Amino acid sequence: MSTHMEPAACPQCACADASSTLYDHRRLVLECPACGFSEERTHLDPHATPHLGHGETVVPSDDGALDLVRRTPGYGVVTIVDHVGIGCSTVFTTPPTEQEISTWRADLAHPDIDPERSYLTIYDPATGVRTDVVGVPSQTAW
Numbered sequence: 001m002s003t004h005m006e007p008a009a010c011p012q013c014a015c016a017d018a019s020s021t022l023y024d025h026r027r028l029v030l031e032c033p034a035c036g037f038s039e040e041r042t043h044l045d046p047h048a049t050p051h052l053g054h055g056e057t058v059v060p061s062d063d064g065a066l067d068l069v070r071r072t073p074g075y076g077v078v079t080i081v082d083h084v085g086i087g088c089s090t091v092f093t094t095p096p097t098e099q100e101i102s103t104w105r106a107d108l109a110h111p112d113i114d115p116e117r118s119y120l121t122i123y124d125p126a127t128g129v130r131t132d133v134v135g136v137p138s139q140t141a142w
């Protein structure tokens with residue numbers, strides 16, 4: 001399996017921190033660490049009959065065949081990294097509640113957490129506004 005990753009602009013929040021990863025020359029995955037948006041684009045065989053799932057569309061590809069595209073909107077991201085560099089990211093797939101935000105805030109304030117690499121953002125697709133609640137998003141956090 002071959003992969004090739006490069007920086008990309010996020011189609012949802014327009015930041016330049018997204019990354020685009022090509023798997024095996026036929027599956028392109030774009031992920032945004034700032035707002036949580038993701039897009040997966042799979043190149044279909046010319047004679048394939050696509051079966052569309054939820055949130056999936058088919059668009060013409062550059063070579064005249066078809067790409068199956070699945071877009072997942074993001075409502076923000078929380079990334080927590082400790083001082084050793086071990087971390088995890090959670091994408092909000094629905095708008096986070098005030099309660100969730102305050103819980104994450106408390107987790108991010110823990111002394112074991114590296115504040116330089118940890119962050120919490122909220123994205124509002126309706127207004128297109130991203131709010132950096134804690135820290136600053138980075139694609140190279142961990």
Ligand SMILES: [Zn+2]
Pocket residue numbers: 010011012013014015018032033034035036037
């Ligand atoms: Zn984004």
